[in-house]
Amino acid sequence: xxxxxxxxxxxxxxxxxxxxxxxxxxxxxxxxxxxxxxxxxxxxxxxxxxxxxxxxxxxxxxxxxxxxxxxxxxxxxxxxxxxxxxxxxxxxxxxxxxxxxxxxxxxxxxxxxxxxxxxxxxxxxxxxxxxxxxxxxxxxxxxxxxxxxxxxxxxxxxxxxxxxxxxxxxxxxxxxxxxxxxxxxxxxxxxxxxxxxxxxxxxxxxxxxxxxxxxxxxxxxxxxxxxxxxxxxxxxxxxxxxxxxxxxxxxxxxxxxxxxxxxxxxxxxxxxxxxxxxxxxxxxxxxxxxxxxxxxxxxxxxxxxxxxxxxxxxxxxxxxxxxxxxxxxxxxxxxxxxxxxxxxxxxxxxxxxxxxxxxxxxxxxxxxxxxxxxxxxxxxxxxx
Numbered sequence: 001x002x003x004x005x006x007x008x009x010x011x012x013x014x015x016x017x018x019x020x021x022x023x024x025x026x027x028x029x030x031x032x033x034x035x036x037x038x039x040x041x042x043x044x045x046x047x048x049x050x051x052x053x054x055x056x057x058x059x060x061x062x063x064x065x066x067x068x069x070x071x072x073x074x075x076x077x078x079x080x081x082x083x084x085x086x087x088x089x090x091x092x093x094x095x096x097x098x099x100x101x102x103x104x105x106x107x108x109x110x111x112x113x114x115x116x117x118x119x120x121x122x123x124x125x126x127x128x129x130x131x132x133x134x135x136x137x138x139x140x141x142x143x144x145x146x147x148x149x150x151x152x153x154x155x156x157x158x159x160x161x162x163x164x165x166x167x168x169x170x171x172x173x174x175x176x177x178x179x180x181x182x183x184x185x186x187x188x189x190x191x192x193x194x195x196x197x198x199x200x201x202x203x204x205x206x207x208x209x210x211x212x213x214x215x216x217x218x219x220x221x222x223x224x225x226x227x228x229x230x231x232x233x234x235x236x237x238x239x240x241x242x243x244x245x246x247x248x249x250x251x252x253x254x255x256x257x258x259x260x261x262x263x264x265x266x267x268x269x270x271x272x273x274x275x276x277x278x279x280x281x282x283x284x285x286x287x288x289x290x291x292x293x294x295x296x297x298x299x300x301x302x303x304x305x306x307x308x309x310x311x312x313x314x315x316x317x318x319x320x321x322x323x324x325x326x327x328x329x330x331x332x333x334x335x336x337x338x339x340x341x342x343x344x345x346x347x348x349x350x351x352x353x354x355x356x357x358x359x360x361x362x363x364x365x366x367x368x369x370x371x372x373x374x375x376x377x378x379x380x381x382x383x384x
Contacts, residue, residue, distance in 0.1 A: 016113050023309040024302060026321030029066045030367075033060040033320050033327055036361050040152050040335035041359075043342040044352040053259065056251045056278055057291035060155055063324070064213055065295065067159060068220020071383040075170060076225035084171045091170055094383055097162035098325060099146075102156045105329040106143050110151055112333055116340045124339060127151050131202050141229045142201035149200075158208040162217045165210070173221065181222045188215040192282065205281075212283040214290070241300055244293035251290045316364035323370045325384050327363050334359040 035050040036059045052058035071091070079087035110132055117123045124130040132139040142148035149157040163233045173180040190196065191212050197205035234240060254275070259262040278284045308314065320327045338355040 001121075008319075022304040023314075023318055024072055024298075024317045025066050026324075027309055027314060028062055028298075029321030029324050030317035030319070031321075032062040032066070033324060033363065034156075034317070035059040036063070036328070037331040037335055037359055037363065038102055038356060039060060040332065041082060041338045041342070041356065043339065043347055044356050046352065046356045048259075049269020053255060054252055054289050055248065055255055055294065056284075057287045057294065060208070060280070061216060061287065061291040063155060063328075064158070064162075064216050065220040066321075067162075067384045068217040068222075069224040070220075071163075071208075071217075072221035072226075074224075074383055075166075075221075076174070078122065079170070079174045084174050085284065087174070088167055088170050090165045091163060095160065095167060098156065098160045098163055098384055101325055102146075102149070102153065102160050103144060105156065105332060106150060107155060109153070109333060109336065112336060113150075116122050116336070120340055120343055123336070126339075139201070143144075144338055147199065148208070152335060154207045156328060156332075157206065158210060160171055161210045162214060163383070165214065166217075168219065169218070173218075173225070175224055177222050181218055184215050184218040188212055188283075191211075192285075207281045209282050214283075216283065216288065219292075233246045235296060235299070240332065241297065241366075244296050247293045248297070316367065319367035319371050320363055323351075323367050323374075326370065327367055328384075330366055331359070331363055334362060 036042065038047045039050050039052060039059065041047065050059065051062075075091055077085045078090055109127065110129055113123050113127050113129050114133075124133060128149075131148075131149075139148055146157055146161060169180060188211070191209065196211050197209050198211070200206045253263065254267065257267060275286055278286050280287065309318070338359055341350060341355055
């Protein structure tokens with residue numbers, strides 16, 4: 001999804017004003033936020049049309065990779081212009097912003113669910129907030145230590161951890177980007193081999209294992225930091241593109257088999273034993289490869305200078321992607337509100353459509369309002 005050689009103006013150093021900005025980052029990030037909102041409302045039929053139903057990866061991979069891509073573009077440019085110390089301080093500031101957003105959203109979500117639980121007590125367990133009610137002081141402390149999070153805030157917790165990690169990794173990555181990428185891959189494979197994870201509160205492990213998901217994020221940072229002329233030539237290979245397309249078709253067939261069981265009979269037993277389980281929390285290698293294949297084809301087929309991306313039609317998506325941090329927090333609150341409404345007995349096709357469209361409309365409206373208020377916007381994409 002980064003810029004190709006066909007458009008030199010998309011390089012981070014060449015971006016001088018918003019007109020030269022690569023809108024694909026925010027466009028796909030906005031799409032990912034809309035899809036995540038729909039996926040977080042299990043009662044609506046529209047979540048059957050999100051990426052998780054057509055491939056092995058889903059919107060979470062899009063959000064993490066693009067956050068890394070934007071981080072590499074922004075902080076790599078800052079490092080070149082002002083030095084690695086300034087860039088690291090910028091990363092630290094953004095990490096604290098994400099951290100505060102996580103804590104504030106936990107508190108607001110607790111208030112929202114507590115009010116809704118008056119009529120629907122099961123919501124406390126559904127949102128993993130019952131432990132907060134039982135042991136509020138301890139749970140808040142664990143939330144501040146990034147070991148506890150309610151349901152649906154797991155991606156935000158992951159992004160906070162990854163940004164704090166980038167504070168330490170960025171100075172090294174500025175000097176030796178490829179060795180850091182190799183080290184990241186080694187950590188990923190070791191975490192899978194030895195089943196490494198990070199304990200969560202009150203039990204279990206952090207769902208989005210940072211030791212695994214860091215690889216996708218670092219890949220994005222590595223890609224975003226590279227000059228357009230340094231993009232690997234192998235990615236322009238027709239053979240690689242063809243293999244990526246074949247793998248996407250294979251993934252589509254496997255995924256459709258989850259919904260249409262008659263298709264499962266055509267999958268050889270040896271393949272079934274080899275590929276399952278395809279774990280999301282540990283970023284299974286098949287999910288990672290699926291996303292990379294998808295990203296490669298998007299990078300090849302969708303140039304970053306398409307005029308249509310700047311039109312009013314795509315503006316709501318682009319603005320949601322531009323202000324992805326507050327919009328993600330809002331989407332979590334909206335998804336629980338939609339879940340509560342549909343659980344009240346209004347769960348018809350009409351009501352499912354209404355709450356889904358209304359939720360996306362609210363997200364777009366808030367993003368548009370933030371765009372009007374924001375006077376500090378730059379030509380670079382935000383890192384989350």
